[in-house]
Structure formats: C-alpha cells, structure tokens
Amino acid sequence: MIRKLLFSFLWIAFLWGILDVHDLQSKNYTQDEQLILVGIGALNDGFYDIAEKQFSQFMKDYPNHEKGYEVCYLLGKTLFHKKKLRESKTLFLKILNENKNFEYTDHTLYLLAEIEIRLGHGEEARKLLSSIVKRFPKFDWIDYTYYLLGILDFEFNRFSQAEASFKKVPLSSGNHELIQASLFWLGLLSFRQKDYEGTIRYLKTLWEDPKLLPQGYLRYALFWLGEAQLRLGRFSDATLNFRTFHERFKNDPFIPEVQWRLGFCEYRSGHFKEAIEIFQGLKSQLKESPLLFYTHYLLGRMFLLNRDPSASIREINSVIYKSPGHPLTGISFLTLFWNYIQLGEMDGANKVFQRLQKLNHVEDEKNFIQWLNAELIFSEGRVSDSLPYYFNILNSRFREKALYQIGRGYFFENKFREAITNLDILLLEFPSSEYAEEGLFVKAECLNRLGNLDLALDAYELIVRQNKNDLWELLALTQIGNAHMVRNEVHRAQKAFTKIIDEFADHPLYYHAACQLGNLNLKTNNIGDAVHYFSLVLKGNILELFGEAHFGLGEIFYRQGKYDKAFNSFEAAIRYLGEGSLWFFLTQLEIGNLHRKWGKYEEAKKAYTIILDHSKDEEMRQAAKILLNQLGSR
Template identity: 55%
Template sequence: MKKKTILYGIVGLLVFGILAPPKMYSKGITEEEKLLRVGIGAYHDGFYDISEKQFSQFIRDYPNHKKVWDVSYLLGKTLMNKRKLREARLVFSRIVHEGKNFEQMDYALFWLATIEMSLGNGEQARRLLHLAIKEFPRFDWIDYSYYLLGLLELGSSRFAEAESSFRKVSLLSKNDQFIRRSVFWLGVLSLKKKEYEAALSCFRGVWGGAETIPKEYAKQALFWLGESYLKLGRFEEARQHYRTFYERFKDDPLVSAVSWRLGFCNYRLGNIKESIEIFQSFRKEFKDSPLMSHAHYLLGEIELIRGDYSSSVKELNPILDGPKANRLAGITALALFWDYIHLGDREGANRVFQRLQKLGSYEEEKIFIQWLNAQVIFSEGRITDSLPYYFTVLDTKFREKALFQIGKGYFLENKFREAMTNLDILLLEFPNSSFSDESLFMKAECLLRLGNLEQALESYDLIAKRSRTSHWQLFALMQASQIYHFRDEHERAETALQRVIRDFPGHPLFYYAAFQLGNAHFRRRNLVEAISFYSMVLKGNGLELLGQAAFALGEIFYQQGKYEKALVSFENAARYLKETSIWFSLTYMEIGNLQKKRGRYEEAKKSYKIVLDQTEDDEIREAVKELLSHTRPN
C-alpha cells in the first residue's frame, strides 16, 4: 500500500507540473458575474487565496446559476493548486455526480482521478479514468488518461491491462514525452514477463531519445537496458551500459548495484582480474550495500575456481557467520563444503554439512549437499558409508543418479542381488537413462558372478543390439564371446568378436579380439585367415599381445616350413614378451628348435639355456633339458 501511495503521489506532482488548466472565459457579464471577475483574475495571477474566497462566495450566493459548474470547476482547480486535495475532491465529486450538463466533464473526471491517485485511492482513480475514456473517446488528454491508467494497472499488478493502456498511448498521442514514458513502462512489463528482447527494444528507444525526457526516465532506461542485456547473457553489452551509468550518475543511489553488476559481468566474461578489483573496491566503498554478501560470495567462487581454497573460505565464511539470515547461505555452504574437500579438511566439510542441515530452509541446497557428500564418500572408497546418503536423495531430482550409484555400490561390494534390485528399478523407471548401458552391463556381471550364464548373455545381448555405439557395447561383446567360448559355442563367440573388429577399430580390445580370432582360425588350421588376424595385432601397441601374436605367426611359418620367417617372428616376439612369462620361454624354446634344425647347435643351446635361466615351470624345464641332451652334431 505504501508503494502505491508513493506512486500516486509522484503521478499527482507530475500532473500538476505538466498540464496547464483549460482556460475559462466568461461569455458575458451580468450583475451576479461581477463577483467572478475578481476570482478569475486572481486565479490567473496565481492569487489562489483570493480566487478561492470569490468562487466559494459565488457558489453559496448563486447555487442555481447557469455557470455554477464552471465556477465549481475553477474552485476545484484552485484548491488543487493550494494542495487542498480533500476539499478539491469534494468539489469535483459534486460536479461529476450533479453537473450532468457540464461541458468539461471529461476534465472534471480526469482531475478527480488524479486527486484520488494522489490520495492513494488507486481503485477509485482507475474507475474514474475508465469512465472518462469510455464516455469521452475524443478527450484532448485521452493519451495522458491511458498513461495514468497504465501506471495504476501496473501498481496493482494487472500487467496485461497496464500493457494495453501503455500501447494505446503510442497509438493515440502526438506527445513524444508521453510516448517515450509509455515505452519505458512497456519495457518494464516485458522484463516482468521475461521477454528480454522486447525489453531491449523498448529501453533502447527510450535511451535513444534521452534528451527529450526527464533525466530520471533516461537514467532508469539506461539501468534497465543493462539489466535486459544481463538477463540475455550478453555480458559485454551489459557491461558497457553499466559502465556508462557508473560514469554519468556517480551520485545516484543505484550506483552501488551498478558497481556490483560491473564486477559480475567481468566475472562472466572471464575478466577475473578486473572482476576481483571491482568487488574489492565495492567492499570498501559500499559497506552498507545489501549486495555485500553477494560480493563476498562471488569473490569466494572466483577463488574456488582459481584453486585458492583458503582464500575462498575466508570470503565465504562471513556469509554464514553473519547475524542475519541470508538467502545465499545455502549456495555458500555448498561452495565451502567443496573448498574443505579440496583442502583435505574432512572435518571442516562435515561441519558445513551439519550446519546446512540445521538451517530452516534451503531444501534444494540440503539435497545437493547430501548428494555431494555421498559422492565424496564413495570416491574415498567408503562405499558402504555412502549408501545412506544416496538413499536420502532417492525421492528428489537425483533419483536416477542415486539408483545408479546404489546399484554400482552394491556391485562393488559383491552384493549382487541388492545391486540387481536397484539397477532393475533404474532401468524400469528411466529406460532412456544415460546410465542404462552401464547398468545393464553391471546387471549382466552380477548374473555372471551368480552363475546365471543364460540371463547374463541376455543382458549382454541387449546392450550389443542397441543402435548407439558405446564402450559398454564393446565390453558386452567381449564378455559374451568369453561365455560362448566357455560353452563351446565357438561360432557365436567369433560373431561377437567380428562385431568388435567391425565397430571398434583402434580400441585396445580390437587387437585382443583379433588375437582371439587368429587363435580360432589357427586351431582350425585356417592359416591364411589366422595370419591376417595376427597381422592386425602387430599394428597395435599392446606389448604382451604383440609378443603372443608374433609367437603365433612364428608357429604358423614353422609349420609351413618357412623357417626364416618363423625365426624372425619368434625373435620379434621375444622383444615384446616379459622374461618371466611362459610365452617368453616357449618363444626361446622354439628359437632353439629352429637353430637346431638348421644345424646351429651352439645358438640352439644358448636359446635353451635362456629358457632354463628364466622359467620356473617344471614341465618346460624338463622338456628343455631333454632337448639340450640331444643337441649335438650327429
């Protein structure tokens, strides 16, 4: 109500300052009108005490005179000029209700409406303006009537009606000042509706004609122009307009808000140094600003992003420690929690966590910090400890993620049935979840660990059949191939491996799949195909796998009687294999065999001795000793 009264008061002053009263002229002098000469002359000369006395006397002495309503009108204007608004209201009300034939009824309604506005009676003023507009559509001041009506509707939060009235001003008025003022308020209404492009258009128009309107309107238009750019995320344009405001209106009460916004725009533009300087200056210059806590928060956030967690804590703590409730307390607690986590201060993080839980509001922040706390504990490997926090946020927007983490947690803790329960709920409630492939894979792994191979295969196949290609699809194909191989379903195993070769070229498992396919063809004596797949493996960079593939190629060439190629392959294999691996021993045993076959007995003995020096496998040692005993010229 207080805000509305102030609005009406301002409008009343505006009315009295801008509009001149319509001139009244006597059309002939009679005896009884001689009394009016003094009153009218005094009125035009600004001697309102005399004109009030003369007009009042006339109305008392000649209540039935044909000009009594004209005189009443002048008396009402006189009282308005003397700021006797309540007395003026009585005079104009009498004209409106009793002066049916009064020629200037439109003006009487208008002035009565402005008086009601000045007295804070917005609804009554609104009714009178509607009546004036309806009854007198050709009223000279109809544009001003719509303008005042728009202000009244805006003050009563009837935004659609306000917009309609302000638009009528632009259509009906030839007064550029009224038009620009109406456009200004249309911009404000557009901001309220979050139509920021429309607001920009309005405020640009007002600011473009700043020299034709009062300074207050131009200044406000400049500020809201910056706000519109800010809302649109166009921070450079917003910064430029705030800078203009700051430089032109340094003594304005809005300058503290503008200073803060300059810091914010620089922050969003990545001008961190300038942002810090502005906020630090803001803290010194505007110590009582309601935006002080916002400055502390953004400085704290900047330091958090820069990795200076101790400085961030220093900026953020005053917000939580302030004597008054602060709407930034929730988000500040989240930032502080993260600071302490990065500082390795788990106790400090827990203090912030507990403090936020005790606050009366900030439900979203409480939920989010529960989620963060769960994630931190989970990442520390304390999976069982994290689960209660995930369960706490199950009925929130984190439900999908929480179900996934709970399922994953149980899986990592080898609680496979509990894991499957939560993963099944996730897949049922969120069939298009970004976690669906990984969830299906974990479910399949659970079934595999529980010995349910058939059901595990069904889950792997579900992943493999999906249209999108993901690494979980790759893992599912590899696992499925292993199960098929275990069940002697070699054709299906090879089909899965062929899919890996087709869909995942370059992935490390691509070379493993190629190696397995090479082995499969080698076992079936399809040596050409085996060589092709082993050759694929040699293009990779997995050293142990390279060694095994080179060994397999050596075996093929050995069987084909291509001993030189076989020797080269075995020697290549030896370079990649670990000396402690069984493959290394087998490789040197075959190198020894080749050297022996070629009559190079000393080289053969060296190869066999390398095997004896490296291997701990009893069977291989016995076999090599037997070979050594027969390695001598005939």
C-alpha cells in the same frame, strides 16, 4: 519510482475561458461579478489564497446563484492546487451528485481522479478515468486520461489493459513529451512481462533520441535498457549502458546498484580481474543492501575459479553464518565445501557438510552435497563407505545417479545380486538413462560372475543390438567372444571378434580381438588366417599381447617343422610374458620340448624344472613332471 514519475504529466493549468466571462466585462461590475472575476484572475496567476477567499465568499453570499456550480468547480480546483484534497473532493462530488448536466463534468471527473490517485485510492481513480473514456471520448485531456489509466493498471499488474491504454496515447495526443513517456512505460511493461526484446526496442529508441524525454525518465530508461540486455545475456551491451549511466549520473543514489550490475556483467563475461575490483570497492557501500550477500558469494566463486581457495573461504565465511535463510546459503556452503576439498582440509570439508545437513530450507543443496561427498569417497576407493550417502539421495533428483553408483558399488564389492537389483531398478525407471548401457554391461558382468552365462550373454547381445558403435558395444562384443571361446563355440567367438576388427580399428581392444582370432584359427588349423591375425598384433603397440602372439606363431612354426623359427618365436614370447602367467609356462614347456628334440637334455630339463618350481597349475606341473621323468630314464 511510479509515484515520483506519475505527476510529471498531470495537466497544464486551465487557460482563461473555462467560464464565459465576456458578460462580466462591463465597467460597472456587480458584487457577484467582482467576486468571480477577481477569483478567476487570482487562480490563473497562481494566487490561490486570494482565489479561495473570493470563491468561498461567493458561495456563502450567493448559494443559489445561476453560476453556483461553475464557482463551486473553480473553488474545488483552487483547493486542489493548495493540496486541500479532501475539501476539493467534497466540492467535486457535490457537482457530480447535484448537477448531472454540468458543462465541465469531464474536467471534474479528471480532477477527481487526480485527487483519488494522490490519496492512494487507485481503484476509485481508475473507475473515474474509465468513465471519462466511455462518456467523453473527445475530452480535451483524453491522452492524459489514457496515460493515467496505463499507470494505474501497471501498478495493479493488469498488464494487457495497461498496454492498451499506453498504446492509445500516441494515437490521441500531440504532446510529444507525453508520447515519449508512454513509450517509456511500454518498455517497462515489456520488462515486467519478461519480454526483454520489447523493452530494448522501446527504450533504445528513447535513449538514442532523448530530446523529448523528460530528464526524470532519462536515467531510468538507460538503467532498464541495461537491465534488459543483462537478462538476455548481452553483457557487453549492458556493460556499455551501465558504464554510461555511471559517468552521466555520478551523484545518483542508484549508482551502487549500477556499479554492482557492472561487476556482474564483467563476471559473466569472464573478466574476473575487473569484476573483483568493482565488487571489492562496493562492499563498504552495500552494508545494508541485500546485494551484499551476492557480492561476497560472487567474489568467493571467482576466487575459487582463480584457484585461490583461501580467499574464497574468507569471502563466503563473511556472510554465510549471518544470513542462514538466504537463497544462496546452500550453494555458498557447497562452494565452501569445495574450497576445503581443494585445500585438502577434509576436516573443514566435513564440518561444512555437517553444517549444511542441519539447515531446513536447502534440501536440494543438501542432496547435492550428499552426492558430491559420495562421489569423492567412491573415487578414493572407499566404495562401501560411499553407499550410505547414495542411499540418502534415492528420493531426490539424484535418484538416477544414485541407483547407477549403488549398482557399480555393489559390483566392486562383489555383491553381485545386490548390484543386479539396483541396476534393474535403474533400467526400469530410466530406460533412456545415459547410464543405461553401462548399467546393462555391469549387470551382464554380475551374471557372468554368478555363473549365469546364458543370461549374461543375453545382456551382452542386447547392448550389441542397440548398434551404437560405442565403448559399451565394444566391451560387450569382447565378452561375448571370450564367453564363446570358453564354451569352445569357435564360430560364434570368431563372429564377435571379427565385428570388432571391422568396426573398432582405432581401439586397443582391436588387437586383443586379432590375438583371439589368431588363437581360434590356430585351433581350427587355419594357419594362413592365424599368421595374419598374430602379425596384426605385432604391428600394434600393445606389448601385453606380444608374448601370446609370438607364442602362437611359435606353435605354427613347430607344427610346420620349422623348429629354429619356432624356437626364436618362443624366445621372443618369453621376453613379453609375465613369469607367473599360464602363457609363460606353456612357452617354457615348448622350449623344453624343442631342446629335447634337438638332444639338448640339460637345457630341456631346465625349462621343465622352471615349471615345476614356479607354476601353480597342477595340470601344467604334471605334464612337466612326466617329461622330466622321461629325460631321467634316458
């Protein structure tokens, strides 16, 4: 595009007057004067063959003429117009080398720069133009000189120099077309430097007032304006400009590129129906285009998001095996993998997984699919099968997640020491990890299971000290309370459960804490508080705790001698307690004791017999057996 646009503003043909020919206007011309005058007329009228013939004859006949360098210049200019660039270059170099004081040195340098540009010698052209700027700051064509310098520096990625040159054009020129063209290039320069706001600022102004912008620039201004808006995520603005381009330049060879961007904007805007329609219609026009792979990939992605995995598979399969080295190959395989998962075709998913592992250039995607596969297997409960996949990605960007899942996996597999090792590495390497609290909690659970209750409590307390008021603090407080209850450390247990009551009123574990506080207060004979907490439990909707709460209230009434209320509470407890639980058999024992107290020995015997027949707790069975024997002695 640069080469095509470059010569839109090269220069206007010289007017009469470069040579002072007034002294040739007499009626009686000499031979040398006739050659010059006819040559100039032919040159200005565009009859370059005649001009060349006249000037060449002059050079041949008058090699030492006083106007020899002027004619040499005119011949060079004529040859330039005839595209005899190398011959023209030779003449201009002759002038520069032999006549240091030539009146038109600035023009000669400029035309020589033009020749070097056309010959592809950009650096040589730049040197010549820079010489003009330095030596002839008031040159008639200094604005064109700055413009060409900007173009050359743009081509050579010298963006700061190009910007400086283009910005000097409006300051030195009265040619509005040239000024507009320089603003266009400043817009493209901003784009190349990823200053998309700058691109929009320059090109939007040109597009909104295009009268002075050459037609050849207009479509490019509109295209790059849309492209800059696309890069900034302004998809509605980009869509409008690309659609305008499509409507105004219907036969432009760039139309497929514009349509593709229209489709992409619709895709990014969430308009999948419109995007799919555009991309489907484009596929036949993009057979040799690098955009074809992207087209199939985006169609595949949209079909997947539209829950049409079969259509997605067709799109991805149409290109994925033809271009194994494409940058999107890895992510395309991941899309394919997920499609098969959605269809429940695990064999297909496994084949894609194996195929991706054989690729050499998609390490990140290979690691990602290893992680994805591990997560799927882990979620199915096949924890031990998932661990090798996690180990495979320990040296990738998934290391943090892998350490976390390996630690959890070993915990679920009851390999507590191995779990602690991996969780310690996680906490050491990633102290700010999003998994840090959970990792610390799982570590505490492992220590608890291994019987290291003091170390477990230290870990639980560390979570609580972080004071994040989140799930892991709640779970840690619950375990702290439970651990101190096991140790009969009533005050410490009460402190933990009371903190839950104060800070986590909206969580189901609030009622568990209330139930435990009821038990602890019952144990210390603090009857009023015990009744309060058991009543709190019964006001909730955690039915699993109702049996224990009713049992606790029954115990209180029993101690108070309110045997009817106690019996009703124990009967209510039985309805909620599992028949194999310790609480169930404790309740049966108390029901039996009440029946015995009332003299209902057969009823008492039934309650004790249930314990003997079904309980696996030897202490409980022994108590029931003793009580049965006492009944028998009666």
